[in-house]
Amino acid sequence: MKRNSVFAVAREAMRQHSGWRRTWANPEPKKFYDVIIIGAGGHGLATAYYLGKNFGITNVAVIEKGWLGGGNTGRNTTIIRSNYLQDPSAAIYEKARSLYEDLSQDLNYNVMFSPRGVMMLAQTQHEIRGYQRTAHANSLQGVKTEFICSARVKELCPIMNIDGPRYPVLGALWQARGGSARHDAVAWGYARACSDMGMHILQKTEVTGISQKDGTVTGVDTSRGQIGCKKLGMVVAGHASVVAEMAGFQLPIESVPLQALVSEPIKPCMDVVVMANTVHGYMSQSDKGEMVIGGGTDAYNAYTQRGSFHHLEETVRALIETFPMVSRLKMLRHWGGIVDVTGDRSPILSKTPLGNTFINCGWGTGGFKAIPGSGWGFAELMAKGESPLTAEFGLDRFRVGRFIDESVAAGVAH
Amino acid sequence: MLILNCPYCGRDKDETELTAGGEAHLKRFGPGSSDQDFEGYLFGRANPKGLHFERWRCAAGCGKWFHAARCTATLEIFGTYKAQTLEPPQVIKDAITAKRPGWSWRNFS
């Protein structure tokens, strides 16, 4: 594969860009792979990438029913942060965040990781205490965060209304090296790198069944025929329960729509990512100028990638209260994804009741930021049977009562 | 934006007047039950892509809990019924069969 660089672009500019090759191959499926990953979202692709890069496992297929990156990876609000409260979460999200720092170089593909800073507003006494607690926890977890005062909030984000009157901003948890990235490019960059290693990304190929022998997986049925494998990773987010059922087990997961919207593009006016959990809305400005806005999930199961309209109304009213200028903008487009929410709102990276079969799901409303770390840890789990990054995220926790509950820090988890 | 008919007050209720309550017909397991049963009760969820039975409360309304048979993929409603039952009533089952012959959900079919 041709290396990307400014020189490559300049050279190609002189010959009508005729030298650019495919970003990833479009191969025919083989009969058998050492590892099959179901789901070519960010997590599936990153898993495949680190299987190859860290463990030399390259006879891998990533099977995708639609177009790669078209699931939640392609429709999220791209907030990246690692200021989580609980140790296991902080570990995997910080691993991810630190990998994001060098991802463009590692993949030779600009994923536009933009550490512009993420702030989570404290608008009640309770939130102040929650975020201060997180700041303390982070200081021991190797995660750089700080609790900042409202004057500093205003300085970092001048368009914000910090005076209330309803919910004056009392301070914020600030992670300066949090930010965002170009979501599609993350999927494309990983896909390109996987394809380079000879892995197969099989798009428009739906897994419809899972075959097993003596309690161990042997392969998958797909819309393009049967494909065998030694090990299987299920990384299908909103469809986790559907695929798990093919393998004969049930998950502590509910699939619900989560929505986002963008405004029309305006000149830069906001350099940071802001999450306001009391009023429930969050916003950042993309490199193109739209305000990217998200809010809450639907309360009932659905697989529609749409969601109910009133959530958008709630989100927008919250944002107008927080950023009065939003009132005079227009909503350009809104859309939804299907997020996989677990019983304790934390992800599952685990062995399963089926032999040689692993599952990575439950990232719910907040897994984009985790993609590199999750891929790293899950690849290790699949290759070696265990990983310190994933150890606490096993399915067993729901049976024994060992939850990883992040909601305690007054937070939503985007 | 769902609209469901509340079987108690008889009104068509907008989704924003209702509270969703998750999967219906879960059996409660208390002290003495196995870890597995208890885990299933608290966390194991059918979460199907298709026909589902779920609980709703007529929150900004008569306040009553009721059940709905709904498709999670098309959002079609097959019927709503009162919550004081361990199993969907036959009329609901028939209504589903008319549209989705051969259906099954957990132990019901």
Added chain:
Amino acid sequence: MSTRLANYGRLINRAKAVNFTFNGKVFNGFEGDTLAASLLANDQMLIGRSFKYHRPRGVVASGGEEPNALINLGVEGHFEPNARATTTETFNGLTAESQNHFPSLEFDIGAINSKLARFLPAGFYYKMFIHPRSFWKHIYEPIIRKSAGLGKAPKSRDADKYEHYYHFCEVMIVGGGIAGLQAAKSAAATGVRVLLVEQTAHWGGRAPVDGVVIDGMPAQDWITVTLADLSVRDNVVIRNRTQGSGVYDHGYALAYERIADHTPGDGRPRHRLWRVRCKQIVTATGGIERPLSFAGNDIPGVMLAAAVRDYVLNYGVSPGDRTVVVTNNDDAYRTALTLKQAGLEVPVILDARAEGGGDLMGEAIAAGIRVELGRGIAQVLGGKRVTGLQICSQAGEGAVLEEIGCDVVAMSGGWSPVVHLWSHCGGKLNWDADQAMFRPDPNQPPLGADGAGFVRVAGLANGHLRSAAIVADASAQGFAAAKAAGGTTKRVVLAKAEDFEELPLSPVWLMPQGASYKLRSKAWLDFQNDVKVTDVQLAAQEGFESVEHAKRYTTLGMATDQGKLSNINGLAVLSKSLNAEIPDVGTTTFRPPYTAISMASLAGEARGELFQPIRKTPMHDWHDSHSAEWEPVGGWRRTYAYVRPGESVDQAVQREVTNTREKLGLLDASTLGKIVVKGPDAGKFLDMMYTNMMSSLKLGRCRYGLMCSENGFLSDDGVVARIGDQTWLCHTTSGGADRIHAQMEEWLQTEWWDWNVWVVNITEQLAQVAVVGPNARKVLEKLGGMDVSADALPFMAWADGKLGGISGRVYRISFSGELSYEIAIPANRGLEFWEMLVEAGAEFDAMPYGTECLHIMRAEKGFIMIGDETDGTVIPQDLGLNWAISKKKDDFLGKRAQERMFMDNPDRWQLVGLETLDGSVLEDGSYAIATGQNANGQTNTEGRVTSTYYSPTLKKGIAMGLVFHGPERMGDVLSFTRIGAAPVKAKIVSPLFYDPEGKKSNV
């Protein structure tokens, strides 16, 4: 030059001139103009700059599909960026500014990007700026970000008002063209309720400009008659300036009414968002004309053919003196004929079809217009304005046959039905190869609650191009919708329309067919986002084969027009590159809103005062007028502290604590949840709800109780009083009342429905005041009316009676460790009672106190607080509350959960008191540092602070926390984190810091 004609202008009122400014210059127009029409009338063709290359941009369309003519509209509280000049009605005093240029519209430095275009192909970001790493953050990204966006960011607060409206009907019809009007007529005749919305200020759509005749009348007359007919019907609601914005599940639809955009400041709401619920929707949304892809098609002066016609006929504006028409279909001939009739020059019609068109072509030739068949445009000439063009053969590679001068190019690539609303909720499309368009597939409609289709499409939107077919289709669709929605009449209302015979178009996706790379790299698809034919081809070459990938890689169709002009052409280029059929490549997903709608309309009335309800206690206003520092608690506002002049909030809190401990404090406790539980099975029920045994509580007595979730975690606490043989009153936390009440109802309705228990939430019926401190009894005795002595009313008892003439219930309970009474009185007398206490208490040094004082006092006593000591992961056992967990009961909510391995575990952190060695206050949320690190390199911990305060009573920092094996480690010293400072040492002590024997409360 573009100018106002002396004739024509069916939509303008020449008697009413209006003045407006553009970039500071004063222009005039007429009432009824759109801003685009007014600007063109003043020869202002250049209106803005494109997104990426800052290319000059002028008006290309005449409606909501406009990608180019976007402006900063209005000032201050009425400012709006990215307003479309084509859908902005001109009014007196309007101010507009062009966007996305520096320093000026005419001279824009950013236009250098255009010169660099070849270095900035689709996806160039992804391939560049990779090395060195730090350059991205510090150099590249800031530059990219700086050039982002189009309109200015608004600065002032919105000065307008907005509202919502819920509308119910059987049939909603979107689009007020002849199809929509006819569908409405047909549906209305069945008697069902019909809502008809039209986004523009005018009815009738394209028909009047296209010379259609219906029922023997000119279209305009038919429209007038039809509207009159509809307006008098009770069952019809019609609205113009109202866009059908989105179609959602179960017959929900949004309509966006722009009430006062053209009359700002007249006191009416600016926008109204209609939240429609209907049984059937008919979308009669017409069509959008397609541009053609030829080099230079983005130069100002290149316009859609129908738009050129609209400007002439609707507004009496001629976009130019010499217009070349380029087309692949008959409809554009109408434009040539119109221009000719208006006395303007049409040097040539270039028809890409080798065989040409039908009757309309004949008319054009008869009118003396030169028609060239099989011809196209090699390249348009000009910079900020068209100056001419080069003609080539459509079949060739662009060899120039002739150069011709002109100032407008009217292009038409055929029509695409507006299928957006059909598609929003899942309606599928068919490819109609003959007409080269996507049309709704009637067999795959969006499905409603009953599983049947609930959207139908009528007219041009349904793929019918000829008026006869359009009105026939509309009659049928309107009728079918009404029938499906319960309409009863059997009569279909028919109409008959006539227009010219037309020959089919011949699809042209690239002009000329074999255009060279150089030409293709100047052939625009997405005018706003600067996506050219070569960009889509590059995407295909690089493997972005899915149309969704190509969209995201090139940004095609992601601009403010959402690809209304560009998508179909881009899609065709993509399919060609992939050697695939157009329907196999498919479209991108259509998402609401149809065109952008104001954020403010989404919020509706919920702004300012009405942003969210504030729950107020009966004494709220008193607190407000006594300098309460507010704290939001579960929808309520509670007083955090009453800050006196010259005091800091902290000082106020200290004062309140000391005064309450030493003298007398008054707390408004009205927000406390109060739930009455009654019935033969009420005791049994409460034994399930609480971890304690409540059935055994004696009449007249109170007991502190705990509630857990089924998952075992502590969720609420409060005092329960037995107030009757079968009746209990449960107090909950302020934030918990509604939740606990709902949970009780839920268990009773869905699990134990055979138990005889009634529950009523009486939280708001009662005001509650805590009278706390050594002087508490004195002040109550002063009020008089009942015996509140220790004998008559011992600790943890309650009694009914009168105090100061007001009936109430008095509880001897204490959350502060002081002598304390909580008194519940009817809410309507709450304020009176409170003021009475303040007055009577004056001689005992009564002072009101707030929540922070309450928190400190309870912490001094080691009482837990839900939300501080608990966070959803804590079980009562962690907090040393085993005494409140009944061992006798077989079952209660959370019992089974607490038996699981990780709950029934001695290693769980447990509640202790903490005291720093130096008396300082531990930081909120601080963690106790243990030795070593875990497998992920994180420092180990052995506990954390749950509450921490400076105790004015003990004059030092006190804290509570959860610590590994804490209660067994009394006296151990731990090291606690501080932010930005070295850890601090604290000793494990009993959490009972103050009056451990409880002597003060039990007097």
Added chain:
Amino acid sequence: MSDREFQGYVNVKQDTGQIMFTLRADLSSTKIKAAMKLATGVAVPKRGSCQVVAGCALAWMSPDELLVMAPFAQAEKLRASLDAALSEQHVLLEDVSDARAKFILSGTHVREVLAKLAPMDTHPEKLPVGSFTRTRFAQVAGAVFLEQDDLISVICFRSVQDYVYALFCDAASYGSEVLVRE
């Protein structure tokens, strides 16, 4: 509570002259029905409606809940007769007069003002005079009683009465007429 009034294109007025009781009881029981009729002189209303006799109103809240409303003057007498009539039954009767606030909307366009805030079909055929229903006004729960075609009473919780009053005043303000039915 205050007596406040706003004149817009619909009039909004607070009504503080009412007492209210909540009754939890099985409304399908004939004993309960008889007892209520005896105590109040009003028949237990049908689902979704409210019955008024001589100023005393019984409103259907749910299959096991009634709202009893009467003028202040009748408070003590009514309470006594209710207690007496229901003493043998498994019921829960609570005074909620202070927990609720009531507003009266009057004018030709009352339904329209209601429709700005409540997600329900206010067409006279769907919500005839005599209807009583619980719903939502913007962000809070409430109840609606269609007393007459041009007179609606709305009931909400006491703590949010200022919000609800402001909501209706805003919706009724001149200039914001929708006039779907003129």
